[in-house]
Amino acid sequence: MEHFRSAFIAWAAGGRGAPAAAAAARELARGAGLRRVLLVEGGSDRAAVEALAPRLGRDLGSQGVSVVPMGGATNIGRFLELAGPQGLDVEAAGLCDAAEEPFFRRALERAGLGPHPDREALERRGFQVCVADLEDELIRALGTGAVERALAAQGDLRSFRTFQKQPAQRERTIEAQLRRFLGTTSGRKIHYGRTLVEELDLAAVPQPLLRLLDGAGAASGPYGADPAARG
Incomplete structure (x- = not known):
């Protein structure tokens, strides 16, 4: 899967190496x-999902x-295209931040998967939305003390x-400070995406x-066909 992921990402990036990457990804x-x-949007999301999966069996x-960052x-449109019938012809689901939700809705519609007028419809398709982002979700789930x-x-x-103690941080809530701190150093978000998931109570x-992981309301059928759309 690691080799597939690298080839798939290279295929999506395009350029002179794309045909070879496409062939490798398919194989x-x-x-x-x-x-x-x-x-998923980036490496921290991938780290969190892959750390949580074995904890949920x-x-x-x-x-x-x-899991593809x-x-x-x-970039969602390009990856949906390559996952679809003219590419790998596999199901697609995903995770995004609340601010990026419009990109996902538009990309799904352009891919011919129908309009998704609200978050519930998007989630039925298998694309889950973090409020406001993954770090915010994890901080709220764990609590600031943890x-x-x-x-x-x-x-x-x-x-x-x-x-x-920085002037820009003094008036912020501790939740906002933690969320910002996790993104201040290269690699920190990825490290804590995994670390904070490992600290989670599975009930929270x-x-x-x-x-995303248990498949509740997720995509089903080729290219993530929405069960509700099939009646």
Whole structure:
């Protein structure tokens, strides 16, 4: 699956290497028994999803599922195209931030999958929305005390206390400070995407992540056909 993911991302990027990447992605998808791609915005989302899956008893690889970071929500259209009938012809589901929801709706409509006038329709299609983003979901699920303990365990609490004293941060809530801090250093969001998920009580898993992994209301059939659309 790791090799498939790399080839798929290279295919989506286009350029001179795209034809070779496309051929490799198709071959690797067949060899891995790929049946669904979970399209997420970036590496921190992928880290969180892949850390949570085994805690929920899900072996994504054996189930033919690959988590694919797209390098930003605006790339959703290209990845949907390549997942579709003219590409890999597999199901597609995904995860996005609330601010990026319009990109996902428009991309699904352009892909010929019908309009999705509200969030409920989007989620029935299998595309879950974080409010406001994944970090916000995890901070609310854990509580600020647990997040600070995680920072302490990772040796980052002192840096966070210094960050809190910055003029731009002093008037913010601790939730907002934590959310901003997690994105201040390269690699930190990815590290804590995994670390915070490992700290979660499974009874308090954020609903967008839970729905994405348990398939509740998710896509079904080729290219994520919406069961409701089939009547």
